[in-house]
Structure formats: C-alpha cells, structure tokens
Amino acid sequence: xxxxxxxxxxxxxxxxxxxxxxxxxxxxxxxxxxxxxxxxxxxxxxxxxxxxxxxxxxxxxxxxxxxxxxxxxxxxxxxxxxxxxxxxxxxxxxxxxxxxxxxxxxxxxxxxxxxxxxxxxxxxxxxxxxxxxxxxxxxxxxxxxxxxxxxxxxxxxxxxxxxxxxxxxxxxxxxxxxxxxxxxxxxxxxxxxxxxxxxxxxxxxxxxxxxxxxxxxxxxxxxxxxxxxxxxxxxxxxxxxxxxxxxxxxxxxxxxxxxxxxxxxxxxxxxxxxxxxxxxxxxxxxxxxxxxxxxxxxxxxxxxxxxxxxxxxxxxxxxxxxxxxxxxxxxxxxxxxxxxxxxxxxxxxxxxxxxxxxxxxxxxx
Numbered sequence: 296x297x298x299x300x301x302x303x304x305x306x307x308x309x310x311x312x313x314x315x316x317x318x319x320x321x322x323x324x325x326x327x328x329x330x331x332x333x334x335x336x337x338x339x340x341x342x343x344x345x346x347x348x349x350x351x352x353x354x355x356x357x358x359x360x361x362x363x364x365x366x367x368x369x370x371x372x373x374x375x376x377x378x379x380x381x382x383x384x385x386x387x388x389x390x391x392x393x394x395x396x397x398x399x400x401x402x403x404x405x406x407x408x409x410x411x412x413x414x415x416x417x418x419x420x421x422x423x424x425x426x427x428x429x430x431x432x433x434x435x436x437x438x439x440x441x442x443x444x445x446x447x448x449x450x451x452x453x454x455x456x457x458x459x460x461x462x463x464x465x466x467x468x469x470x471x472x473x474x475x476x477x478x479x480x481x482x483x484x485x486x487x488x489x490x491x492x493x494x495x496x497x498x499x500x501x502x503x504x505x506x507x508x509x510x511x512x513x514x515x516x517x518x519x520x521x522x523x524x525x526x527x528x529x530x531x532x533x534x535x536x537x538x539x540x541x542x543x544x545x546x547x548x549x550x551x552x553x554x555x556x557x558x559x560x561x562x563x564x565x566x567x568x569x570x571x572x573x574x575x576x577x578x579x580x581x582x583x584x585x586x587x588x589x590x591x592x593x594x595x596x597x598x599x600x601x602x603x604x605x606x607x608x609x610x611x612x613x614x615x616x617x618x619x620x621x622x623x624x625x626x627x628x629x630x631x632x633x634x635x636x637x638x639x640x641x642x643x644x645x646x647x648x649x650x651x652x653x654x655x656x657x658x659x660x
C-alpha cells in the first residue's frame with residue numbers, strides 16, 4: 296500500500312532508515328538494456344550523505360548491488376532488485392523520540408494510522424527511502440537517453456531568500472555539479488553555502504526551490520483525463536519528503552497575465568511544430584507538446600532542528616524535545632538527484648504507455 300509507483304514501469308521501494316538494508320524492485324523494464332552497477336552508482340553518489348560540509352555527516356558509501364533481473368550485462372525484462380547496506384546507522388541517537396513525537400515529522404501521523412511506529416530515524420518516512428527511487432531513476436534516465444535522447448537537469452534555484460539567476464539554455468551537468476549546493480549561478484551558490492553553514496551553526500534549517508527541465512521529450516506523451524503528464528509529475532514531486540509545492544511553466548505567475556500574453560503561439564520551424572513561447576511548460580492538455588518541460592519544486596525547512604521545541608509524548612502529555620543526531624540544515628543539494636529520478640520515472644512510464652497505445656500511429660511533427 297503506497298510503496299509502488301508507476302503503471303508499466305513499476306517501482307517498489309523497501310527498507311527502513313536504520314535497518315540493515317534498503318532497496319528497490321523495478322518491474323517492467325524493457326529487456327536488452329545494457330546495465331551494470333556503474334550506471335547506478337554515480338546517481339547514488341550525488342544523493343548520499345557526507346558528500347560535503349553542508350550536508351549531514353552520516354557516513355554512508357551507498358554502494359549499490361544488483362541482485363536480479365540482469366544477465367551478461369543486459370536487462371532480462373524481469374524484475375530488477377537493487378539494494379544498499381546501511382553502514383553507519385546509529386539508532387541510539389533516536390532513543391528519546393521513542394516516546395516523543397518530533398514536531399512536523401511523520402511520527403504522530405504514522406502512530407495515528409498504524410498504532411505503532413519505527414522511531415529509529417523515522418523508518419519508512421525517512422528520506423533515506425529515496426535511495427530506491429534514485430537507483431530506479433538511474434535506469435529510467437538511461438532508457439530515456441538511449442531511446443529518445445531525453446535529458447533531465449535539476450538544480451537549486453533558491454535557498455531561503457537567495458535566488459539564482461539561471462538561463463536554462465546555458466546549463467549542463469558540469470555547471471550544476473561545480474559547487475556543493477548544485478546551483479548553476481556561481482555567485483548565488485557562494486551566498487547559499489554561507490547561509491546554510493550559518494543556519495546549521497544556529498541549530499536551525501532552511502528550505503528553497505529546485506527547478507527541473509526535461510529536454511527532448513517528444514510530443515504526445517501523457518494521458519487524459521486523470522493521468523495527465525503534469526498531474527503525474529506533480530504527484531511524483533509531492534511524494535518526495537519535505538516537498539510542499541509544485542508549479543509548472545508559468546505556474547502561479549499566470550494569474551497576473553492575460554490570455555493574449557500567456558498563450559503559446561504555434562509555428563513551423565525546420566519542418567517541426569514549435570511554440571514561440573513556453574508558458575505551458577511543455578505540456579498542454581496533460582500531453583507533451585515537444586517543447587522543454589520545466590517546473591519548480593518547493594522544499595520546506597528540514598523539520599529536525601537542534602533547538603528545544605514543544606511536543607507531546609505517546610501518553611499524550613505535554614513535554615519538550617531537543618533533537619539529536621546527524622541531519623541536513625537544508626535538503627536541497629541532496630534532493631536534486633531525487634527530483635531528476637522521479638521525473639525520469641514519470642517520463643519513462645509514459646513513454647512505454649504511449650508506445651503501447653499509439654505505436655502504429657504516425658508520429659507527430
């Protein structure tokens with residue numbers, strides 16, 4: 296219940312934050328795709344803790360192992376199981392919250408739903424669950440790149456009140472990965488890093504915005520009415536821990552525009568249908584129109600802060616709690632590959648659904 300994502304390309308994550316192993320099962324991957332651990336590991340390295348001075352100090356190699364679905368370096372079309380060992384789990388750091396609910400965490404709501412909870416790092420509610428998503432997303436990204444030349448790029452657009460200036464026509468992976476905050480604006484990145492370091496020293500946290508673009512998505516992907524491509528992207532992003540908002544294309548800014556300003560005029564260019572503007576964000580009527588897909592994802596400040604806060608215990612008595620353990624003061628730098636992974640999972644699923652339904656139809660211009 297709630298642990299599987301996708302229709303034809305189905306992903307099921309499993310494991311807990313401080314358990315022995317965490318991982319994912321990918322079902323529906325086409326056969327014959329060249330795939331080894333070396334295709335997966337770089338994405339997990341971008342997500343792993345301890346990679347810079349501005350993220351959690353938990354030391355995990357997050358080394359992936361593929362245990363099924365691959366033979367002689369190629370996918371079999373059968374379920375692919377991947378796992379990662381938890382090497383630096385310290386459940387004792389969470390002993391106090393065994394009887395206290397952390398403010399703005401899932402502690403109380405999990406208890407209200409199930410009548411019990413895994414208090415060691417939050418169990419399934421921990422962002423460590425996203426290891427499985429990123430591993431699966433690496434497969435999806437390879438399929439999209441090799442079959443359709445689709446490229447997905449996410450980056451930090453804003454941290455707290457610091458906004459980056461980004462030209463989406465001039466960014467690439469090298470620019471994004473050139474600094475630990477993963478912001479393509481070098482000057483803004485320096486200010487973001489200093490802010491995160493200061494906030495961390497104060498025992499507090501900050502949020503921000505990740506922007507994502509998908510280049511090369513052909514026209515025609517997506518399904519009306521309830522499975523619109525943008526609706527599925529929204530669900531995918533809102534399923535990521537700490538995400539509080541999603542907008543695509545012009546987003547909420549469209550309310551200040553007139554229809555004559557907001558419409559994306561069609562025209563022919565080099566024998567293809569294009570639009571002279573892209574306020575739609577590459578999706579119209581829930582279906583891709585061949586233009587770049589771009590959207591923004593809002594992340595809240597991390598709920599775990601090193602300051603005393605009011606809360607209640609499992610006996611529903613008022614008390615206080617000061618968190619311990621190793622936590623990010625800002626999740627955005629490590630969330631960039633998670634946003635890319637979830638985008639890839641949505642797009643590869645819709646590519647397979649489109650092929651199954653419309654393969655014999657003439658391809659749109």
